[in-house]
Amino acid sequence: MGKLQEFKIAFEKNKEVYSPGESISGTVTVKLGQPLQCKAIKVNCNGFCGITNKFNDTAWTMEEQYFNSTISVADKGTLKEGMHTFPFKFLIPATAPTSFEGIYGRIIYRVRAFIDTPRFSKDYTTEKAFFLLSLLNLNEVPDIWGTCSSAVTQQFTYMLMKTGTIVLRAQTHMKGYTPGEIIQVTANIHNQSGKNTGNMAASLIQRVTYETKKPTHDVRIIAEVEGGVVKAGKEVEWKEQIIVPPLPQSSLAGCELIKIEYFVKVCLKSPDVMLTLPIHIGNVALDKKQRPSKKASAPSTEDTPASDSTLDTSISASSPTLPPRPAPKPAPRLAPRSRGSSHNSPSAPPAEYHPGAEGGALMNEDFQNKRQSQLVSPNAFSYAPGLFFPQNQQPVGPAAAPNGPEFSGSTGTTSLYPSLNGTTSVATPQILPPDYSTSDYPKEAPPSYNASCNT
Numbered sequence: 001m002g003k004l005q006e007f008k009i010a011f012e013k014n015k016e017v018y019s020p021g022e023s024i025s026g027t028v029t030v031k032l033g034q035p036l037q038c039k040a041i042k043v044n045c046n047g048f049c050g051i052t053n054k055f056n057d058t059a060w061t062m063e064e065q066y067f068n069s070t071i072s073v074a075d076k077g078t079l080k081e082g083m084h085t086f087p088f089k090f091l092i093p094a095t096a097p098t099s100f101e102g103i104y105g106r107i108i109y110r111v112r113a114f115i116d117t118p119r120f121s122k123d124y125t126t127e128k129a130f131f132l133l134s135l136l137n138l139n140e141v142p143d144i145w146g147t148c149s150s151a152v153t154q155q156f157t158y159m160l161m162k163t164g165t166i167v168l169r170a171q172t173h174m175k176g177y178t179p180g181e182i183i184q185v186t187a188n189i190h191n192q193s194g195k196n197t198g199n200m201a202a203s204l205i206q207r208v209t210y211e212t213k214k215p216t217h218d219v220r221i222i223a224e225v226e227g228g229v230v231k232a233g234k235e236v237e238w239k240e241q242i243i244v245p246p247l248p249q250s251s252l253a254g255c256e257l258i259k260i261e262y263f264v265k266v267c268l269k270s271p272d273v274m275l276t277l278p279i280h281i282g283n284v285a286l287d288k289k290q291r292p293s294k295k296a297s298a299p300s301t302e303d304t305p306a307s308d309s310t311l312d313t314s315i316s317a318s319s320p321t322l323p324p325r326p327a328p329k330p331a332p333r334l335a336p337r338s339r340g341s342s343h344n345s346p347s348a349p350p351a352e353y354h355p356g357a358e359g360g361a362l363m364n365e366d367f368q369n370k371r372q373s374q375l376v377s378p379n380a381f382s383y384a385p386g387l388f389f390p391q392n393q394q395p396v397g398p399a400a401a402p403n404g405p406e407f408s409g410s411t412g413t414t415s416l417y418p419s420l421n422g423t424t425s426v427a428t429p430q431i432l433p434p435d436y437s438t439s440d441y442p443k444e445a446p447p448s449y450n451a452s453c454n455t
Helices: 303-315
Strands: 004-011 023-032 036-038 040-051 062-074 077-079 082-091 105-116 124-132 147-158 162-172 182-192 200-210 216-226 235-243 258-268 273-281 371-376 452-454
Touching: 004 105, 004 124, 023 040, 023 105, 036 105, 040 082, 062 082, 147 273, 162 258, 162 273, 182 200, 182 258, 200 235, 216 235
Parallel strands: none
Antiparallel strands: 004 023, 023 082, 036 077, 040 062, 040 105, 105 124, 147 162, 147 452, 162 182, 182 235, 200 216, 200 258, 216 371, 258 273
């Protein structure tokens, strides 16, 4: 055996998940079989983001550093044979973003130790990663309350000469969700043609954008539910549910190189008609008690006359009292235009039904869902901020990533992270590192869609 028999880093209480603004402490252990001369022993703590446009490459094309601190725990001298322990402590900045690992970029935090030896001698180094979790409280996201809805009118050609129109309207019952919660999707499809449509489907889509010189987009279908067809000339209302599996949060606050977005896509297999509804995925669920009341959010009508009166008084005490100003009339809404191409963005939801949507009978009793279970790709997740899990550890709870393609059952949740302060404050499902062996190459950015989120 050589001089150095053991060189390792240990965190206090074996803690591996920290919060921004928290301190991280531990020890560096050195075990020697023979005396070792050294110039210094240093410990470094750093956090950074690196991105690339190559699949699973760590030769970063762009980097962003959050902090980088180094301390010296031993000066120049000779370390005697035996065991030596050196304590360290660092403060994590409050602005550091949540850890993340994707196929084209990562947000990494680690502690490294170095033994700097004299010239012509071998230097020694070791490192240990830790994870940072900055909770996304959905109640603090602007404009988060209410439903999210959109609509599209699409014309298509069939049987060479004939044309038809599909009117698709869809909404989710909320704008923000946490893992384990259920997204309730409602869609209304009016088939104004003489041909049956293909199956309808609703999907939860994750799009991760890596801001390289030419942005790289990693788009994945996280989960999908599928229904039946809409017969010619019929109008159908379709209701389905999507269980949110363990996922990284929508926002990586403090990171400028990686952007995470989620959408619910509602579409028909044929003709090619679709729309998307943007949603947020967070760590702290929406609390109805924190929802602002409409009265509190609406401007008070008594404030305007009061301010006018104060202004008039400052100008002249004898000025006559002016009547209150009438409220400005709202601008007229433009009627939505029909779309003739299957590749156009969906229109905003019309205030009322499109005139062509009238006259079709609602045929829910004749409509059967093709499949009620939820399909989840086991490799569909970017690695969320979290901790190292042993390879033989099994997912806990029905909301964890399934072994097979069928995913159904209750929405029970388990703890995602070990206790940050000795207790678990947020109950969310456990996230396991993904397998990227079957992931696709970078995709170009999909077309943007306009959606209306109604409060």
